[in-house]
Amino acid sequence: MIYAxxxxxxxxxxxxISRMTELIRDTYGNPSSLYSFGxxxxxxxxxxxxxxxxxIGAEPREILFTSGGSEADNQAIISAxxxxxxxxxxxxxxxxxxxxxxxxxxxxxxxxxxxxTLLDVHEDGIIxxxxxxxxxxxxxxxxxxxxxxxxxxxxxxxxxxxxxCKARGVLFHTDAVQAVGHLKIDVKEENIDLLSASAHKxxxxxxxxxxxxxxxxxxxxxxxxxxxEKGKRAGTENVPGIAAMAAALKEAYAAIDVNxxxxxxxxxxxxxxxxxxxxxxxxGDAASRLPGNINYCFEGIEGESLLLLLDDKGIAxxxxxxxxxxxxxxxxxLLAIGRVHDVAHGSLRLSIGEDITxxxxxxxISSVKEVVEYLRGFSPVWRDLVAGKxxxxx
Amino acid sequence: xxxxxxxxxxxxxxxxxxxVIEDADGxxxxxxxxxxxxxxxxxxxxxxxxxxxxxxxxxxxxxxxSSSMATELIKGKPVEEARKLTNKAVAEALDGLPxxxxxxxxxAQEAIEAALEDYESKK
Numbered sequence: 001m002i003y004a005x006x007x008x009x010x011x012x013x014x015x016x017i018s019r020m021t022e023l024i025r026d027t028y029g030n031p032s033s034l035y036s037f038g039x040x041x042x043x044x045x046x047x048x049x050x051x052x053x054x055x056i057g058a059e060p061r062e063i064l065f066t067s068g069g070s071e072a073d074n075q076a077i078i079s080a081x082x083x084x085x086x087x088x089x090x091x092x093x094x095x096x097x098x099x100x101x102x103x104x105x106x107x108x109x110x111x112x113x114x115x116x117t118l119l120d121v122h123e124d125g126i127i128x129x130x131x132x133x134x135x136x137x138x139x140x141x142x143x144x145x146x147x148x149x150x151x152x153x154x155x156x157x158x159x160x161x162x163x164x165c166k167a168r169g170v171l172f173h174t175d176a177v178q179a180v181g182h183l184k185i186d187v188k189e190e191n192i193d194l195l196s197a198s199a200h201k202x203x204x205x206x207x208x209x210x211x212x213x214x215x216x217x218x219x220x221x222x223x224x225x226x227x228x229e230k231g232k233r234a235g236t237e238n239v240p241g242i243a244a245m246a247a248a249l250k251e252a253y254a255a256i257d258v259n260x261x262x263x264x265x266x267x268x269x270x271x272x273x274x275x276x277x278x279x280x281x282x283x284g285d286a287a288s289r290l291p292g293n294i295n296y297c298f299e300g301i302e303g304e305s306l307l308l309l310l311d312d313k314g315i316a317x318x319x320x321x322x323x324x325x326x327x328x329x330x331x332x333x334l335l336a337i338g339r340v341h342d343v344a345h346g347s348l349r350l351s352i353g354e355d356i357t358x359x360x361x362x363x364x365i366s367s368v369k370e371v372v373e374y375l376r377g378f379s380p381v382w383r384d385l386v387a388g389k390x391x392x393x394x
Numbered sequence: 395x396x397x398x399x400x401x402x403x404x405x406x407x408x409x410x411x412x413x414v415i416e417d418a419d420g421x422x423x424x425x426x427x428x429x430x431x432x433x434x435x436x437x438x439x440x441x442x443x444x445x446x447x448x449x450x451x452x453x454x455x456x457x458x459x460s461s462s463m464a465t466e467l468i469k470g471k472p473v474e475e476a477r478k479l480t481n482k483a484v485a486e487a488l489d490g491l492p493x494x495x496x497x498x499x500x501x502a503q504e505a506i507e508a509a510l511e512d513y514e515s516k517k
Contacts, residue, residue, distance in 0.1 A: 302430050304454035308406060322430045323454035323495075330430065345430035378412045380434040380450040381427050 084141020153293025
């Protein structure tokens with residue numbers, strides 16, 4: 001199988017697996033217990049905090065461990081909203097193609113009376129920092145913009161957006177779930193106040209993540225109970241998962257240059273190869289893009305049938321088609337960059353991993369070409385377009 | 395658990411009666427590209443019997459499988475019987491569809507109804 005769905009989840013690294021199994025077996029003490037066996041677990045936990053903090057240029061006390069990216073997004077946004085409303089600031093700036101962990105949290109706040117501005121992400125999937133600046137008002141309490149998009153892989157100019165937020169005195173959160181472990185991030189240099197990450201996107205385990213919150217930002221609990229995580233996240237810590245996350249992150253961070261050098265040419269080879277398919281279009285900017293992300297729309301076909309046939313060929317990928325989500329609308333990300341429904345249904349996301357080879361890339365290209373041609377062969381939409389009834393969109 | 399039954403996957407991978415009938419007696423097209431599903435049915439009818447049927451579908455796996463199964467269920471059958479084809483019969487013949495995919499079988503029923511209406515209107 002060629003696993004080309006690393007944006008959905010990644011394989012755990014050997015370092016993470018061995019760290020996790022070792023700790024599950026031998027270090028099961030509760031970090032809150034005072035005897036040495038518990039304190040050993042506490043040491044493991046605090047070492048992981050230091051390791052994670054070092055990778056993003058934070059201080060250990062600024063790292064809060066969570067159950068994953070969604071929880072971190074929820075807590076970051078809710079916390080900023082609670083801080084804001086104390087001084088009557090109930091306006092939040094975000095973008096139209098954020099992850100649902102962000103958008104649904106914002107919807108919840110909108111029902112409480114917050115006003116939400118969703119910025120245009122343009123056809124290239126890039127938010128303009130000057131538009132962030134223009135959207136900030138006197139009552140804005142938070143700007144939340146994702147670091148890199150999970151579907152189309154576009155990377156934002158986070159440093160410029162962070163500078164705008166700093167200059168305007170507004171908290172800045174970034175959902176960096178797709179970026180951490182893949183891009184070099186420095187929260188201080190990039191003026192990031194709050195950042196969310198998820199371990200299983202960088203070869204760590206599922207069910208673990210972290211929230212970076214600049215010191216001085218008062219967090220609001222989502223989970224009440226014991227005094228773990230400085231009282232900001234109750235529940236006995238997932239020590240093996242957290243330590244495995246730290247092991248995976250250290251390894252991923254050390255390999256960023258090597259991985260990027262390997263992935264970018266293969267990514268671009270696939271982008272060029274799929275571009276030969278008539279009436280297709282790359283989604284998202286070609287240059288400011290995650291090293292492993294390829295996302296295309298193919299006119300005249302539907303994405304789920306494309307995925308099922310690629311699965312038969314041993315390729316695991318994903319699509320923004322409505323049929324793959326169980327809803328009637330295709331991906332909100334594709335709609336946000338201006339793709340109309342008709343072509344958004346025919347999308348394909350390939351998120352390649354470090355183990356990919358040039359041969360794999362060529363096999364992916366030839367397989368996608370074959371399947372798209374096959375499906376177009378009995379698509380009434382394609383027949384009409386070829387016959388000149390209606391005009392091609394792509 | 396697999397997303398679809400083996401029957402659905404069989405009809406999806408090897409769709410029956412795919413194509414176009416140039417001199418069809420009835421043609422029906424339902425759905426729209428905006429929703430991600432379009433089915434087109436072509437019928438050849440002789441002496442009140444559906445002697446041939448072909449389909450073209452733009453859609454997901456279950457849409458393609460539903461179209462394929464629907465053509466099998468009416469091929470060689472009297473028009474009266476074809477008219478009575480229900481989406482339930484299509485879904486059952488496929489050993490079931492996930493709930494949120496039932497509309498695919500509805501589309502298949504509607505495509506055949508539309509093709510039969512076209513046939514009636516031309517008579």
